[in-house]
Amino acid sequence: MFGRNGVFNLITDKERVRRLAALPHVRSARLERLGQARVAIVGLGGLGNASAQYLAVQGVGHLTLIDGDVVDGANLGRQVLFSPDAVGRLKVEAAKEALTQLAPRISVRAVPEFLTPQNLPDLLLGHDVVVDGLDQAAPRIWINRWARRHGVPVVFAGAIGYEGQVMAVYPEGPCFACLWGEAAGADENCMTGGILGPLVGIVGALQASEVIKYLIGVPVQLGTLWLVDLLNSRWRTVTVYPNPLCPVCQSSKEAEHATSL
Numbered sequence: 188m189f190g191r192n193g194v195f196n197l198i199t200d201k202e203r204v205r206r207l208a209a210l211p212h213v214r215s216a217r218l219e220r221l222g223q224a225r226v227a228i229v230g231l232g233g234l235g236n237a238s239a240q241y242l243a244v245q246g247v248g249h250l251t252l253i254d255g256d257v258v259d260g261a262n263l264g265r266q267v268l269f270s271p272d273a274v275g276r277l278k279v280e281a282a283k284e285a286l287t288q289l290a291p292r293i294s295v296r297a298v299p300e301f302l303t304p305q306n307l308p309d310l311l312l313g314h315d316v317v318v319d320g321l322d323q324a325a326p327r328i329w330i331n332r333w334a335r336r337h338g339v340p341v342v343f344a345g346a347i348g349y350e351g352q353v354m355a356v357y358p359e360g361p362c363f364a365c366l367w368g369e370a371a372g373a374d375e376n377c378m379t380g381g382i383l384g385p386l387v388g389i390v391g392a393l394q395a396s397e398v399i400k401y402l403i404g405v406p407v408q409l410g411t412l413w414l415v416d417l418l419n420s421r422w423r424t425v426t427v428y429p430n431p432l433c434p435v436c437q438s439s440k441e442a443e444h445a446t447s448l
């Protein structure tokens with residue numbers, strides 16, 4: 188710890204958050220706890236790579252990386268944590284190594300599994316925020332239900348072609364199903380649909396920004412859906428309101444009511 192690199196690491200960890208401390212709206216007590224924050228990233232594709240990179244260098248203390256996939260040569264154009272040497276390795280292992288190089292004091296748990304309804308509760312429990320880096324519709328529905336029940340924020344995102352979306356869901360605001368319902372839509376498959384590499388950097392960095400703002404106490408805006416369209420150079424937000432007919436919000440309210448009786 189106190190070797191050449193150890194001393195250097197202690198210095199750089201303080202430097203990592205210095206520019207955050209100078210920002211308005213930051214709560215210093217929350218900033219001091221950033222090094223203890225626990226964030227789960229589900230999916231280590233382009234979005235997960237970009238968000239993990241920024242969360243690590245900004246001083247988030249722990250990341251749990253969940254993905255059963257291995258690195259493919261076609262990933263290298265947008266998954267910035269992977270070098271050509273990583274091709275064929277488990278994504279979570281290669282990402283853990285790269286993140287530890289960037290931020291040596293970070294704690295990273297690599298989980299080489301795909302998320303299922305069965306393993307989800309054990310894998311996500313105990314995290315302050317969940318980041319959705321998936322390209323499949325069904326797991327988002329499972330994550331949304333679990334998060335609403337446990338009061339954990341989730342930053343959802345999707346990216347395909349030239350277009351991306353981000354929606355941070357907080358316990359006090361509308362959930363993912365308030366907007367999209369619970370019918371699993373089509374998966375966003377960039378293997379067949381194509382994708383502009385930097386798009387996932389933009390969208391993943393936006394996810395990391397929402398996570399960091401929340402963790403350091405910057406007031407969050409509930410129900411904001413970000414839409415980015417790189418083909419037509421458009422960037423806009425849409426306000427999402429709680430849906431009184433949302434099955435997920437209804438069932439979590441009923442569960443709350445039952446426990447308060």
Ligand SMILES: [Zn+2]
Pocket residue numbers: 361362363364365366430433434435436437
């Ligand atoms: Zn809802």
